[in-house]
Amino acid sequence: xxxxxxxxxxxxxxxxxxxxxxxxxxxxxxxxxxxxxxxxxxxxxxxxxxxxxxxxxxxxxxxxxxxxxxxxxxxxxxxxxxxxxxxxxxxxxxxxxxxxxxxxxxxxxxxxxxxxxxxxxxxxxxxxxxxxxxxxxxxxxxxxxxxxxxxxxxxxxxxxxxxxxxxxxxxxxxxxxxxxxxxxxxxxxxxxxxxxxxxxxxxxxxxxxxxxxxxxxxxxxxxxxxxxxxxxxxxxxxxxxxxxxxxxxxxxxxxxxxxxxxxxxxxxxxxxxxxxxxxxxxxxxxxxxxxxxxxxxxxxxxxxxxxxxxxxxxxxxxxxxxxxxxxxxxxxxxxxxxxxxxxxxxxxxxxxxxxxxxxxxxxxxxxxxxxxxxxxxxxxxxxxxxxxx
Amino acid sequence: xxxxxxxxxxxxxxxxxxxxxxxxxxxxxxxxxxxxxxxxxxxxxxxxxxxxxxxxxxxxxxxxxxxxxxxxxxxxxxxxxxxxxxxxxxxxxxxxxxxxxxxxxxxxxxxxxxxxxxxxxxxxxxxxxxxxxxxxxxxxxxx
Ligand SMILES: [Zn+2]
Numbered sequence: 001x002x003x004x005x006x007x008x009x010x011x012x013x014x015x016x017x018x019x020x021x022x023x024x025x026x027x028x029x030x031x032x033x034x035x036x037x038x039x040x041x042x043x044x045x046x047x048x049x050x051x052x053x054x055x056x057x058x059x060x061x062x063x064x065x066x067x068x069x070x071x072x073x074x075x076x077x078x079x080x081x082x083x084x085x086x087x088x089x090x091x092x093x094x095x096x097x098x099x100x101x102x103x104x105x106x107x108x109x110x111x112x113x114x115x116x117x118x119x120x121x122x123x124x125x126x127x128x129x130x131x132x133x134x135x136x137x138x139x140x141x142x143x144x145x146x147x148x149x150x151x152x153x154x155x156x157x158x159x160x161x162x163x164x165x166x167x168x169x170x171x172x173x174x175x176x177x178x179x180x181x182x183x184x185x186x187x188x189x190x191x192x193x194x195x196x197x198x199x200x201x202x203x204x205x206x207x208x209x210x211x212x213x214x215x216x217x218x219x220x221x222x223x224x225x226x227x228x229x230x231x232x233x234x235x236x237x238x239x240x241x242x243x244x245x246x247x248x249x250x251x252x253x254x255x256x257x258x259x260x261x262x263x264x265x266x267x268x269x270x271x272x273x274x275x276x277x278x279x280x281x282x283x284x285x286x287x288x289x290x291x292x293x294x295x296x297x298x299x300x301x302x303x304x305x306x307x308x309x310x311x312x313x314x315x316x317x318x319x320x321x322x323x324x325x326x327x328x329x330x331x332x333x334x335x336x337x338x339x340x341x342x343x344x345x346x347x348x349x350x351x352x353x354x355x356x357x358x359x360x361x362x363x364x365x366x367x368x369x370x371x372x373x374x375x376x377x378x379x380x381x382x383x384x385x386x387x388x389x
Numbered sequence: 390x391x392x393x394x395x396x397x398x399x400x401x402x403x404x405x406x407x408x409x410x411x412x413x414x415x416x417x418x419x420x421x422x423x424x425x426x427x428x429x430x431x432x433x434x435x436x437x438x439x440x441x442x443x444x445x446x447x448x449x450x451x452x453x454x455x456x457x458x459x460x461x462x463x464x465x466x467x468x469x470x471x472x473x474x475x476x477x478x479x480x481x482x483x484x485x486x487x488x489x490x491x492x493x494x495x496x497x498x499x500x501x502x503x504x505x506x507x508x509x510x511x512x513x514x515x516x517x518x519x520x521x522x523x524x525x526x527x528x529x530x531x532x
Contacts, residue, residue, distance in 0.1 A: 120468040124402035124412075125434050128523055129492045130395060130464060130472040138462035139480055146460075146506050190465030192478075193502075197466070242434055243480045243488040245459060250440065 006389035007270055008228035011088040013384065014098075014213045014221050015045025016346045021173050021206030021333035025106055033104035033207025034059040035066070041211040046222025047098060052211075054096030056087045058103045058338065072096070078103070080341020080371040081380035085231045087212045097214045104207030105336025116203045118337050123241040134192040134200055134287065136244050136375035140257055141194055141289035143246040148304035150292060152194050154311055156182035158288040158323075159199045159330060161316050166327020169358040173204045174331040185288075199288040201329035201340075208339045208346055215388065226349040229366065229383035230270035232263035239376035246374070258297040260372065260379025265299075267381045271389055275300045278383075279364040281321045282348040284341065285328035286373045291315070293374055298381065317359060325351065325359035341371040341380075348384040390475075392494050392501075394515045394525045398471035401518045407435045410449040415522040420454040420512045422487055423447040431487040454512030455529065456483040458505050463498050477501060481510060481526050495527030 017040030019033050034057070042049045054073035055063050064072045073096045077083040080103075087099040108116065120132040144150050160180045167178030180198065188197040218225050236248065236256040246257030254262050268274050275298060283294050292306035300321065301309040309315075315323040326332040326347045334340045348367035350356045365386045372379035404412040411434075414421035423432040426448050430441035438445050461479035464472070477493040493501060493510070501508075510526040517523050 122400060124404065124408060126490050127400040128402055128517065129478050129490060130399065130467055130469070130476055131478050131490060132468035135462050135464055135478045139460040139478070142462060143460045190463070192465070193463040243459075243490045245480055245482075245488045248488070 006229065008088045008092060008231070009389045010215045011091045011228055012213055012215045012218055012221070013210055013226040013228065013349050014047060014217065015041040015043070015211035015223060016349050017041040017044050017209050018171065018343065018346060019104070019207040021171065021204055021335065023173055023204050025205040028106045028205065030104045030106050030207070031059050031062055033106055034063060034102045034209070037104065037207040037209035038063060038067070038100045038102050041100060041209040044223050045211045045213070046220065047211060047213065047217070051098045052100050054087065054090055054099035056083050056099060056101045057342070063100070063102070073099070078338045079380070080338060081231060081345060081369065081382045082233050084210060084212070084342065084345055084382065088228050088231075091212055091214050099212045100209055101212065101342065102207065102209035103336070103338035103342050105339050106205045108203070108205060108336055121240045126240055131240065133240070133375065134195050136240055137287045137289065137373055138192040138195050139244050140246050140293070140374040141287070144257065144289065144293060145194065147246070148307065150307040152186060153182055154292065154307035155194055155199055155288040156185035157310050158291045158315070159185045162285050162291070162324045162328050162330045163198065165325050165359050166331020169327050169332060171357070172327040172332040173202065174327065177331070194289070195287055201286045201334045202331065204333045204335050206333050206335040206339060208342050210342065210346060210349070224353040224386070226352050227385050227388050229273060229385045229389045230267035231380070231382040232266035233378070233380040234259050234261070234263040235378040237377045239378065242377070244375045244377065256377055257293060257374050258303075259374055259377060260294065260370065260381055261297040263379060263381045264297065267383055271383055273366060273383060278321065278366050278368045280325060280348070280351045280361040280367045281315070281323045282344045282351065282367050282369045283324055284344055284370045284372060285324045285330055290373050291323055294370060294379070297379070298368070322359065322361050325356065325361065344369040344371060345382060345384065348382070352384055352386040391497055392475065392477050394492065394494050394523070395472045395476055396515055396517050399517060401521050407437070411435055412521060414449070414451060415514060415524055416520065418514055419451040420524055421449050421451050422483070422485060424450040431485045433487040433489050452483055452485045454524070456481045456510060456526070458493065458508040458510055459488060461493060461501065461505050463501070479526065491524055491526050493527070494525045495531050
């Protein structure tokens, strides 16, 4: 992969903000939460809301109208990292100079005992068989276990690590609910083998926002700047409609089970960095297995060795590659389809600023953030750093 | 216990112009897939072009309904009340050279856990609505 010039060096992540996150937020709406989050990110950045000339994510038209920002660039997106990259590209290309990226989830949870709507997408080829997100990801995990001997204990190690991060995070929905051992994870109710309840993401409500600006604004900012050292996206197809076969590929070395590998190569190429340069891994954690396969996909360890890698102590507090330090979707928050993906980047920013109230990685300069899942056939990655690339 | 198909109250497929030949096949006991008349590649699910040569000459063809289990899961906590646990969503790698999602029936979950990888399976059809029949897969040696 040829080295490309750092594409985002003229962009700064100037502000971030999470609203309150909770299992339910009665009376709150997506519009209400996005508005609070965007204004909060502006306050964090020390940038006046009136300076926003682009909005990406959810509620974009409403925000432009209600905050009196028009005319401004708008892009509806239910994506996480790609939404941040679109905002950064717009600034780099001169389309806008201060862009808010926001998403929220509210009024989401079903009351009839069925799983959250976004976990059971309708499709004529999968829904009749009772497929849902956990089962789709389990089909990937099973194949990895068969091919490489990955064990339930290794999966549980991931879940216990991330849930203990949430246990220590006062802002997490599941704060102070632990600590968890691998035995606790494995003793929880079976959802879709090999996943037990505590191997899986939770569901909750809340909002989040990031404020991106041109790097020429850095001197005016209230918070320490964070920079985008690289970012890229991979997909192998539509989510939850086709067989999630680990080995499906049309390019050598890029099977669907390692979706995100090509993106990581591009992302590292944009920065001249590699896995050795990463201080903290703010990886997306929809299911425990997904962390294991990401370490392999991105080149942190050889294919098939993600299980021993997570058991080595590398991913825990004080380890070489602490993972998902706020508790992720398993414990911090999982507010619908998009906010929790943006929150991986928010946490990466907090890590390189050195301001995390819990599980701060000492001296963290580079955070790798990710979104997606193998069973959903997509993964997005991004590198956030404290120094300008 | 032996796994049985979930047939009552489950989401019923709504065939589209693209998928109708597949569901029409199921209704008469044929497991159909698309074969590229240019390069011979098999495609599934229903597609608009060949994933290998990118040509548009796909032709619906009846397969043998035989294949091998590529992956599976045992669901303990269904997403909807209509599904009775345990049941076993799976990926079958058909002998014609494509993968599809279905569910395994006619086998004990503990036995599946032991012998599932590469298990030879054969399609069997079960109606779920007036006009819709679903293909499931059972161990080939039990039929
Ligand atoms: Zn072809």
